[in-house]
Each structure stands twice: as C-alpha cells, then as structure tokens.
Amino acid sequence: MRRRIIHIPVVTALAVSALVGCSNNPQGESRTLTMFASTDAKSAYEPVIKAFEGANPGVKINVTWGSGNEFESTEATQLTSGSGPDLVDVLPGTGGNLITVGSLVKQGHLEDLSGTSWAAEIPDSLRSQTDINGKTYVLPGLLQPLGAFYNTQALQETGLRPPATWSELLKFCAKAKAGGKVPFSLGLSDQWVGQLVPYALAATLVYGPTPDWNAQLQAGKVTFPDSAWEQVFGKxxxxxxxxxxxxxxxxxxxxxxxxxxxxxxxxxxxxxxxxFGQIQNLNKDARYQFQALPATDDAKATYIPASPGHGVGVNAKSLNKKLAIDFVNFMALPKNLNAMAKTVGGGVPAISNQEFQPAELLNPFNDLVAAGHVSPFPDTGWPNPQIQNAQLVGIQNLFLGKATPEQVLTAMQEALN
Incomplete structure (x- = not known):
C-alpha cells in the first residue's frame, strides 16, 4: 500500500484557529478537560496541551498517563463503566486490541469528528486507520515507521553497517556479539514489544506480496498456519x-x-x-541510522510497516464535548503536528503539510514510501483483539521454549474463529 507523505493539502488554519482562543462552551460545561494518554506520547503531547491552555485562559487539561500492559484495558474499562475521560487515546484500525477505532466505535465510545476541517485532509491511504463506515473518529497525529534504529558509534566500534538482506542480518548479529555488543535490544515483559520484529518481517514476507492478506483472512481464503506467517515466526x-x-x-x-x-x-x-525521541533523550550526543529490517536476500523486495501511532478522539459521552473537539482541532494545526513530529524524531505528520521537513534519519523511510513499499501494521486489519492477545502470549512462550511457531499461529487462527 502506497502512503503519500508529501503534497497533501494543508489543514485550513483559519478555520481551525477560529475555534481556538474562545471556546464558547455551552452553559454548564466545565472548563477542565480530562485525558487518558500513553506515556509513549507524553513528550509530544505536553507542549501542545500547554499551548492550548495558554490560548484559552481558564482552561485546564488534566492528563492521566498510562503505560505497560495495563494501558489498553484500563482505558477500555473506564469508557465501558461511564467514567472515561473527555479526550481518548485511540489506536488505528479495526481490530487487534481494545482501544482501536473499530473496537471503540462498535461500543459507541467515540464522537464522530467528520465535520472538522482536518478530517477532509486525511490521506485516502490512511482512511482504513481512522474511519469507520465513512466517518472519521480520530485525529491521526503522526505516521510512524517500524524498523531498526542503529547507534552510529556502536556500528563504528564493531565495523558494522545496517544490514540490507537477511544473510547480512545474520552475519551482523554474529559480528556484533563477537565485538561484545548486544545486536538488538529486546524486552518482552511488556508484551506489546514482542510483536514488533514479526511485524517488521511480515511487511516483506506477507503484506508486500499480498497487500489484501487481511481481507483474505476474514474471507476465509487464507489462514495464519500454512501461510507466509510461518516464515515470519520461523525467522x-x-x-x-x-x-x-x-x-x-x-x-x-x-x-x-x-x-x-x-x-x-x-x-x-x-x-x-x-x-525514538525517548531514546534520544537518554543520550543527547548519540547519533543514529534507521533502516527497514530485511527479511529476504533481495534488498529491493523489502517493505516497511507504517501506521499512525496513538491518535486522539473525543468521548461520545463527554459532558465537555465542545471544548474537547476544540482541543483536537488545535492539535491538528500544522504547526502543532510539525512540533510533535520534531519532538518524537521518528515520525512524520499523518496529515502532511508543505512546511514539514523530515529529519535526515527518515530518508530511508521516505525512499520506501516513494517506492510504494509500505504496508500497515498487521493487527490494524485484524477483526478482533483476541488474535493479537494470542500472538503476544505465544511469542513469550516461543522465547521460553514452550511453543513452536506452528502452535502460535494455530492459536491466532483459533482466536479468529
């Protein structure tokens, strides 16, 4: 799936600015908003929140930051119980976990934002990530790639360069170990991390050759077992x-x-x-390179997964709905999306604009976008969260030697059925 990152029309700043600075809330609405958001987005969101409060004297946004395995279930529980925040952290797509657009809309938790000016500027290639039945429910803040970030100094110390093929990748690991380095830092106690390497491989092995693989899965034409997913988990x-x-x-x-x-x-x-911004903040002097993770020995066949990350929606049951929508419109201004992208360092605005200049680090990503070698994150097109849950548990067991790739895929298929 080709995703256009440049030359998308700019959000109409005048129309959005008219909503900012004077909220004109209906009588009885509070001027305090509540928000539940991932700590992954904290560095990007906080400056925008402070700017909105500054532009709207008397307005306060109280944010609860969540992280780890409990984040999704906590937000979903709050919304179901009627105690959810005004501003909702939303993940893209129709399935895969409890707080995707599809899951939350199905339960009636999200307000329709189709009437906003920025909704019309979302690229068609991202509509499956933000829209349900032709209606927009979430502002997709940043389009983020999934790939390998390499510490340039560590590369120099080991005499390595980012691998472009599968064979080079295996040699890379051996040489990095021989040089006293960990080739790839990995931690699975937070389950969501376990899916990243398979998703990076699946872009090339599954979705590059068969872009509609998820649609075929739901139609019963393919299954997780006996498909290219066996190569993914085998590798x-x-x-x-x-x-x-x-x-x-x-x-x-x-x-x-x-x-x-x-x-x-x-x-x-x-x-x-x-x-990536979190990694940068740990060592301001370090420099990095970014590449897609290769899955075959044909470098020209490599694809990269990319999808919007955490987005912002409005609770359909919010008592401060007008003010909440004003904030989302404020966040959608090009200057704010660009500032968020600069802070994060590893993404680009999902709603692109001519003012944005990507960091040099992302040039390999932009090259793959230009070549049309980009696919969505796999779970954004899965029909239910149980599939992803089966995958995450299976990956932990895979690394403990308690499951085989075939058993993991069988559990994922059973979760579909």
Missing part, C-alpha cells in the same frame, strides 16, 4: 537462536530496552518511530 525464532537479541528478554521491560541502545551497549533496536 523470528532463527534470529533468537542466532543470539540476535538481549539475553533472557522475557525478564526485560520496555523501559529497560532503551538505555543499552542510547549507551551503545546494544547496536540497535527494532521499534516504532514514536519511541
């Missing part, structure tokens, strides 16, 4: 056996995967672009 296990990852990754949290990369103790990490 994941091959990387593990080759010593490509941190020792005992099931005992390592997400937070503890970042410092080794920033210090150069690990050469690289496979992560989403939205996390």
């Amino acid at each position: 994941y296990l091959e990387l593990q056996k080759a010593g490509c990852f941190s020792a005992d990754p099931n005992g390592i949290s997400f937070d503890n995967t970042l410092p080794p990369v920033a210090k150069g103790e690990a050469v690289a990490i496979v992560q989403v672009g939205g996390v």
Whole structure:
C-alpha cells in the first residue's frame, strides 16, 4: 500500500484557529478537560496541551498517563463503566486490541469528528486507520515507521553497517556479539514489544506480496498456519537462536530496552518511530541510522510497516464535548503536528503539510514510501483483539521454549474463529 507523505493539502488554519482562543462552551460545561494518554506520547503531547491552555485562559487539561500492559484495558474499562475521560487515546484500525477505532466505535465510545476541517485532509491511504463506515473518529497525529534504529558509534566500534538482506542480518548479529555488543535490544515483559520484529518481517514476507492478506483472512481464503506467517515466526525464532537479541528478554521491560541502545551497549533496536525521541533523550550526543529490517536476500523486495501511532478522539459521552473537539482541532494545526513530529524524531505528520521537513534519519523511510513499499501494521486489519492477545502470549512462550511457531499461529487462527 502506497502512503503519500508529501503534497497533501494543508489543514485550513483559519478555520481551525477560529475555534481556538474562545471556546464558547455551552452553559454548564466545565472548563477542565480530562485525558487518558500513553506515556509513549507524553513528550509530544505536553507542549501542545500547554499551548492550548495558554490560548484559552481558564482552561485546564488534566492528563492521566498510562503505560505497560495495563494501558489498553484500563482505558477500555473506564469508557465501558461511564467514567472515561473527555479526550481518548485511540489506536488505528479495526481490530487487534481494545482501544482501536473499530473496537471503540462498535461500543459507541467515540464522537464522530467528520465535520472538522482536518478530517477532509486525511490521506485516502490512511482512511482504513481512522474511519469507520465513512466517518472519521480520530485525529491521526503522526505516521510512524517500524524498523531498526542503529547507534552510529556502536556500528563504528564493531565495523558494522545496517544490514540490507537477511544473510547480512545474520552475519551482523554474529559480528556484533563477537565485538561484545548486544545486536538488538529486546524486552518482552511488556508484551506489546514482542510483536514488533514479526511485524517488521511480515511487511516483506506477507503484506508486500499480498497487500489484501487481511481481507483474505476474514474471507476465509487464507489462514495464519500454512501461510507466509510461518516464515515470519520461523525467522523470528532463527534470529533468537542466532543470539540476535538481549539475553533472557522475557525478564526485560520496555523501559529497560532503551538505555543499552542510547549507551551503545546494544547496536540497535527494532521499534516504532514514536519511541525514538525517548531514546534520544537518554543520550543527547548519540547519533543514529534507521533502516527497514530485511527479511529476504533481495534488498529491493523489502517493505516497511507504517501506521499512525496513538491518535486522539473525543468521548461520545463527554459532558465537555465542545471544548474537547476544540482541543483536537488545535492539535491538528500544522504547526502543532510539525512540533510533535520534531519532538518524537521518528515520525512524520499523518496529515502532511508543505512546511514539514523530515529529519535526515527518515530518508530511508521516505525512499520506501516513494517506492510504494509500505504496508500497515498487521493487527490494524485484524477483526478482533483476541488474535493479537494470542500472538503476544505465544511469542513469550516461543522465547521460553514452550511453543513452536506452528502452535502460535494455530492459536491466532483459533482466536479468529
């Protein structure tokens, strides 16, 4: 799926600005908003929140930051119980977990935002991530790639360069280990991290050759077992056996995967672009390179997964709906989306504009976009969250030696059925 990142019309700033600075809330509405958001987005969101409060004297946004495995279930529980925040953290797509657009709309938790000016500017290639039945429910803040971030100094110390083919990747791991480095920092105690390497491989092995694979899955034409997904998990296990990852990754949290990369103790990490800013903040002097993770020996066949990360929606049952929508419109201004992208460092505005200039780090990503070698994150097109849950548990068991790739895929298929 080709995703256009440049030359998308700019959001109409005048129309949005008219909503900012004077909220004109209906009588009885509070001037305090509540928000539940992932700590992954904290560095990007906080400056926008402060700017909105400054532009609207008397307005306050109280944010509860969530992280780890409990984040999704906590937000979903709050919304179901009627105690949810005004501003909702939303993940893209129709399935895969509890707080995707599809899951939340199905339960009536999200307000229709189709009438906003920015909704019309969302690229068609992202509509499956933000819209349900032709209606827009979430502002997709940043489009983030999923690939490998390499510490440049660690590369130099080991005489390595980012691998472009599968064979080079295996040699890379062996040479990094021989040089006293962890090839790829990995921690699985926060379950969501376990899916990143398979998703990076699946872009090339599954969705590049068959872009509509998820649609075929739901139509019963393909299954997780007896498909290219067997190659995905087979190669994941091959990387593990080759010593490509941190020792005992099931005992390592997400937070503890970042410092080794920033210090150069690990050469690289496979992560989403939205996390890169956190790595940068740990060592301001470090420099990095970014590449798609290769899955075959044909470098020209490599694809990269990319999807909007955490987006912002409005609780359909909010008592401060007008003010909440004003904030989302404020966040959608090009200057704010661009500032968020600059803060994160590993993403680009999902609603692009002519003012944005991507960092040099992202040039390989932009090259793949230009070549049309981009696919969505797999779970954004899965029909239910149970599939992803089966995958995450299966990956932990895979690394413990308690499951085979075939057993993991069978459990995912059973979760579909």
